[in-house]
Amino acid sequence: MDQAFDVILIGGGAAATSAAMTLKNRGKTMLAVSNRSDTTSLHKAEKITNYPGLPPMSGAEMSELFRRQLEETGAVLVEGRALSVLPMEDSFGVAVGSDYYMGRSIILCAGITREKLYPGEAEFLGRGVSYCATCDGMLYRGKTVAVVGAGEEAKQDADFLEGIGCTVLRFPQNGRYEILGGMKADTLRFGGEDHSVDCVFIIKDTVSVTQLVPGLTYENGGIVTDRRMATAVPGVFAAGDCTGKPLQLAKAVGEGNVAALSACDWLDKKD
Numbered sequence: 001m002d003q004a005f006d007v008i009l010i011g012g013g014a015a016a017t018s019a020a021m022t023l024k025n026r027g028k029t030m031l032a033v034s035n036r037s038d039t040t041s042l043h044k045a046e047k048i049t050n051y052p053g054l055p056p057m058s059g060a061e062m063s064e065l066f067r068r069q070l071e072e073t074g075a076v077l078v079e080g081r082a083l084s085v086l087p088m089e090d091s092f093g094v095a096v097g098s099d100y101y102m103g104r105s106i107i108l109c110a111g112i113t114r115e116k117l118y119p120g121e122a123e124f125l126g127r128g129v130s131y132c133a134t135c136d137g138m139l140y141r142g143k144t145v146a147v148v149g150a151g152e153e154a155k156q157d158a159d160f161l162e163g164i165g166c167t168v169l170r171f172p173q174n175g176r177y178e179i180l181g182g183m184k185a186d187t188l189r190f191g192g193e194d195h196s197v198d199c200v201f202i203i204k205d206t207v208s209v210t211q212l213v214p215g216l217t218y219e220n221g222g223i224v225t226d227r228r229m230a231t232a233v234p235g236v237f238a239a240g241d242c243t244g245k246p247l248q249l250a251k252a253v254g255e256g257n258v259a260a261l262s263a264c265d266w267l268d269k270k271d
Helices: 014-025 059-072 133-140 151-163 249-270
Strands: 004-010 030-034 076-079 082-087 092-096 099-108 144-148 167-171 177-181 185-190 193-196 199-202 236-238
Touching: 004 014, 004 092, 004 249, 014 030, 014 059, 014 249, 030 099, 099 249, 133 144, 133 151, 133 199, 144 151, 151 167, 167 185, 185 199, 236 249
Parallel strands: 004 030, 004 099, 030 076, 099 236, 144 167, 144 199
Antiparallel strands: 082 092, 092 099, 177 185, 185 193
């Protein structure tokens, strides 16, 4: 997509929806990248009883309400995992699977990633560890690769890799893994056995924000922001659970609104 959006939202929950509503009122173009709403912690909540102005409802009902409101803002919605955010001279490039989108500013509303990194995962990312089979699979055509993950996406990625000629070793998402190697990853240790591989594809619902944007600072597990929800990277704002506790809807909605207003001010000063 050649269009450069004013704002790219990473996330599709309460903070992103609040931000999108404000951005619409300010006349900004936007793209929102998120996983399916039924994979979120909110969707799985039994009942929400503390959101002002709304009666008690299930997390699934509230997720659906947020999704409808997000769609009504006119944001371009992309379902998938944001893999990286690359700062450029006057914009940011966001990789979503094998696709690439351009935005003049970023609002991170990515929630929190509860999955722990496997030993060696961060060390070898980009050097024999990948989160995207369709992006990097052709580099390993005819070679042996591992796919670690559960669900339909992991199956599709493994099938894709086999289809381009890879020998695919399939592993469940739950388990004790260790990724080993020298200059690049070459071994996956699982269940007391070492498996020689040329690449380990790890399929997760989300990529931790600590790996998503270079240059951010963190404290107590959250992205550090100022009162304007601005991060340490100019043009990047953050809102919601990814900024740390308390992990509450009301906080996420308020921060989403503030982040959107700050992004608008930042963009207007650049124009």
